[in-house]
Amino acid sequence: MKKDKINAAKELYKQLRHLSWNELWSEKVPAYNAADAVTRASQAALVRAVGVVFFESGPAGLRTEVTAWLRQQLRDPDEKIRRYAMAALPKTGAEQADEEALIGLLENSNPPEREKKYLSRALDKIGGKATLEVIDKLSSQTAMKVKAGIAREDSPAEILLESLVPEFTELPIHLRCRRGLEVFVRNELESSPQASALFSIHSTHPGLVKLYPRAAFRFRDILSLRCFATFSLVLGTLPAAEPEAVAALVAAPRTRDLLHALTHGTSRYRLEWIGQGHRRGWVREVAQRAFELCPKILNDARHAPWAIEVYSAAGRFSVELRPRLSPDPRFAYRRRDVPAASHPPLAACLARLAGNSGHDLVWDPFCGSGLELIERARLGGVTRIFGSDLSAEALEIARSNFAAADLGISPTFQKCDFREARFEPGSLSQILTNPPMGRRVPIPNLPDLIRDLFAISARLLRPGGCLVFANPLPIKNTNPMLRLHSSQRIDMGGFDCMVECHIKQKR
Template sequence: MDLAERQGKALLAAVKDKGFTPRRKDIAALVGLLDTDDDDAVDDVLRAVLAHPEEALERALERFPDARPPTRGRLVKLVGRLLAVPALAPRAEELWRWVMERLEDADPKTRRNAILVMGRSPLPVAEDALLAAWEREERVDHRVSVAQSLGRVGGSKTRALMQRVASGDPRLQKAIDQASLMVERTMHRGTGSAVEPRGVPRAAANVELTCKRGLESLLAAEFDSSWAPVVMGPGRVRVMLSGSLETIFRSRIFQSMAFVIAPVMKPADGDIAEAVVSAVLSPGSLRILESFTLRTIRYRIEWAEGGHRRALTWRVVSRIAALCPALVNDPKDSTWEVLVREMPDRVQVLLRPRKLSDPRFGYRRAEVAAASHPTVAAALARVAGVSADDVVWDPFVGSGLELAERGRLGPYARMEGRDLEASALDAARLNLTGFARVSLVQGDALDPAPEGVSLILTNPPMGHRVGFGQDVGAMLERFVSHAARSLIPGGRMVWLSPMDPRVRQAGVRAGLRLTQWQRIDLGGLDVELQRLERPL
């Protein structure tokens, strides 16, 4: 075995290590390894040479004219991967045309790899080149690949072809159908689509609102009896919408919304696809989609149990396309998300608007790590209530969302915030722009409080917001005692307390009355929302 062979074997062994980074001078030898009989090693080689894309490209183009199968096809595949490298963007058009020439290569595998690469081409001539390949190719597997690529880059010519052709081969017919659907989706994108916030349902509609677990009762309380609010379960509240969609934004505590469509029984054969199609195309569903969509109705399918379930999704969207072409399946640019909940004997669909602007938190211009979610800040402010002479203090102000939500609720005397981090105060100043009588200072929560504080409103650091090694329980226990002394008689403190028993009862031990408490899940961190009052 000569030196070159030994070096080649060493490189072939090295590329199997995902952490291997070749030297620039190794690239020519690595490209040479595409001659290997080890198919499993080919992807390792293709990945490794991307460490030096310019060198890899030169060696691939240099080697291609004399390369024989299967190396020719592998070199085309390599150039296709290199086309995604930003550093090679100045040569993109040249390289796309090089790939396009390979569509007529004598080697079938080379042609097929070129077909697949051309499915990502931005060149206007890509569609014509692939249509020509369709006419030349006789092999079913090649025509399947051409149809798949045309589905990604094709337009009206592809649509006409796919409507004209049919195949007795189930694989090819499926590719034709999918390409037709994808082209329809792409061609409709120019029409635009949005959810109309001023739309009104033709009949009162069930709407499901989600919130942080534990806030359900507060969310329901944001709606009067005309909305018929009902707590449906952890993190879920249902209301009846009779007016315009934008009126739902009276609530500041909900996180997402979806129209609830009546469940559909599964067929006797248990075919869930037909049940989903029936639910999506039911009169109630179509009324919602038509009442609240501007221009084209574009949707995507999501499964409540998770997973893509591609084969099942394809059956659903192809059937919907056949029965109701006005509904366009478009996972990348959808106006609606169709969420499918599967039950033992029924299927329920929820229609979740995606292109609907949420006007509630427009003040939020800056963020800090692990700051309050605005809906949680809104819940704290709601529990605190409004008094026109309030002096509001947030000793852990973060990005200022609690103060902003309190300021939106009603009049106050002044609002003050404090934080150890200058970056947090910068974010709070941006978020509190437009609010009058606000003071933000850098300092510790245990420093002397402002004069005359009647409301302490805060979400203190917990979990990831606390530095390694700090005893958050001990620190917050001291803070609660300090807060009790800082409140004026009749004042109140509304905050999120960790579940640490030292802290949960610290307010009571400090002489405050615990008048409201409820457990909340902040996404893996359980806390207690507390309202504490200082006796008169």
């Protein structure tokens, strides 16, 4: 009998949930309002459906009215109706009056455990300062979520790039990059006197360079390097990602000190077990335990300035603290993008591979938004910069990015197929490009495009000049005037390509 009732309620919800907002609000709700208590209880699913359908397609102008109706349902004698109203309120954009109504229920009606759980969940989402007053009546999870929500609204936290990192001895730093680029990351650090004075390389792994600080440093010092994608501080390694052990690292005094010294505002972090999907239960358990151990550090998936991430490698689990720097301050000049824009650290790697031979004349035949050219210009030793692209819009974007980079150099752009760009044979010292790869934007004949790139480079480069590019195809150069100098397999985010450097021969 009970089962039949549950099935009928489910069936009713399914039907209501697929009605239009108009049908629901103008027909079903008035009929429900006019019904007696027993009929209303049998139609509790309507309250649930109103929340969901309003969230998906309800008119913003009705928000106050719908919320007020739901708030009224909070006072219904039927427990199920009250619970559904609690779940629906956050979906309709609850107001202060709703928070007060929920707190009122908590304080005055001594609700049963199940209803308390729903109340807690609703307050997780909409609770503000008033909820803090009754926080000891709620779960620690709700306490943390409410505190995080208030902190998020009060002060959008910021990572302090210029502050000294405390307790830096024995603090491993991981520079992560796309697989294959670690050689560039390592080489960039080794060739920077400032960075080498501050950091020593411990080891290199696919997609990762591990460092140790030699001296006190700031995040800004790490960000002087451009070839890595993200960096993190290793809080510790564990034999297993047990929630209790991970929470102990998250809440450890050193983590607290790091967050305190390096955050302006409240320390909020997003937690993720990398490569393991959402793992909601695990995240909840770790976050809750960490909050119990250290209530100053708040887990918050939304706009948190920090990420705490667990990586597995070689049978161990590394727990890492990563500043979520978005936009990346190293590439702040990227005002706009093209559809297949380069990954900025890849552009930095390509530019470093081309190097600075002094008085360079550099051309990017497929310049898009201009990242490779900007990264090359930043290295200095450039006399002229040329970019070409089929797309006028891309060239406009490259122009504005160049202006934002403020390098004191004005590039010359040509809107044309790269085969038609005008240069004197033997006049260029570097051809540097991330060509179209046919993945995000289809390219009619990619093999011919790569073959033509070799042929044109052999003609336009001066002896000793180089062609540096990411080759997406296993096509080799056959022109004897170009010789392959180096090649490195890299992960382009789902497929591999070769980063190649070819040198123009003297004769």
